[in-house]
Amino acid sequence: MPRAGLSRAAVVAAALDLVDAEGLDALGPSPLAARLGVRPASLYSHVASAADLREGVCAAVLDELADRVADALAGRSGEAALRAFADAYRDYAHAHPGRYAASRLPVGPDSPAVPAGRRHAALAVAVLRGYAVPEAEQVHAVRLLGSLVHGYASLEQAGAFGHSEPGPEQSWPRVVAALDAALRTWST
Amino acid sequence: MPRAGLSRAAVVAAALDLVDAEGLDALGPSPLAARLGVRPASLYSHVASAADLREGVCAAVLDELADRVADALAGRSGEAALRAFADAYRDYAHAHPGRYAASRLPVGPDSPAVPAGRRHAALAVAVLRGYAVPEAEQVHAVRLLGSLVHGYASLEQAGAFGHSEPGPEQSWPRVVAALDAALRTWST
DNA sequence: TAGGCTGCCTAACGGTCGTAGGCAAATGAC
DNA sequence: GTCATTTGCCTACGACCGTTAGGCAGCCTA
Secondary structure (H helix, E strand, O other), rough: OOOOOOOOOHHHHHHHHHHHHOOOHHHHHHHHHHHOOOOHHHHHOOOOOHHHHHHHHHHHHHHHHHHHHHHOOOOOOHHHHHHHHHHHHHHHHHHHHHHHOOOOOOOOOOOHHHHHHHHHHHHHHHHOOOOOHHHHHHHHEEEEEEEHHHHHHHHHOOOOOOOOOOOOOHHHHHHHHHHHHHHOOOOO | OOOOOHHHHHHHHHHHHHHHHHHHHHOOHHHHHHHHOOOHHHHHHHHOHHHHHHHHHHHHHHHHHHHHHHHHHHOOOOOOOEEEEEEHHHHHHHOOOOEEEEEOOOOOOOOOHHHHHHHHHHHHHHHHHOOOOOOOHHHHHHHHHHHHHHHHHHHHHHOOOOOOOOOHHHHHHHHHHHHHHHHHHOOO
């Protein structure tokens, strides 16, 4: 019988497809092994536990997402950068609901997801360069930015905006515009 | 052997205490039965399944949370109402992390959590009465409000703000003030 | 070609959710 | 007060999951 040729990277990559296809709840050794054509116990050569698998998926998603955001930000500044930043997150949540949900998995303090999280904070700081936010206030503005983008994508994905008119895509530009206004008048 | 005197309400109430004490991950028939001094199978007379239990907990939390927000809003308007609204959510998330996490459980379209969700939207509309947001734009402003408050509480609870200075309680008033500014200049 | 390493296997344990059927405690009729 | 009915909690069980231990076979190196 030929071998499957697994590795930690291959296992995590398959897990990314799994959560997109079956949802975050299906993330576990057993369904993942089925998808890889392998027995569940075989995964433990490459992943320490189900929790370790989740941490790997979370870190991979945060990295992939940071790459997308960085691409979207390239060559833009000011309000255009803000819109690109916000859209990058929301578009990713739409294209990969399972992965986006995985980005919010709880992880330990020395998980590889932590440096990936710092990348996201640095990208938010880059957006702020287009606004006159005082240095000492930037942390607060970064948190405003992150909270709003994450909150909107998260509530929209949960269907919280689904039962009222108009659809969430109508509100999104208005919400981002309000965020732009808040950042522009931050100094006052 | 005397009976335990359970009911759906009693089971859900015990589940609320369970998630606060042990975290949302511990929400299941087995730990809940242990807490109630009962065998897991006995719960199925009062709750249809683990998913039904989660829906019941989510609805109960959303109701309790809406009560708190309504209390906080009573007799206030304008920026004071906005602060009270936002603080009510964040304070609840601090006091009852497990319950707050349960408020974001995915629920079906005809769950009792749906009307509870409408209560929250109505409360946000009440806050907007203190601002000159045009009728047709209120949906968008409500979504801005909800996204920001939920996003901040959620990221703070996940520890996303824990590894940078200053602490999240420093940023919160600044973030709410920015939200106030955005709502006040919405008409433009 | 022979040896060793490594990867995937089978087998098994303890745990979970959920179902079926039984027994006994509470409730209501007489 | 006794008896019948309902009802709530029980035991027992099946299916599945995460995880560990140990074995066998495929691959790389000498």
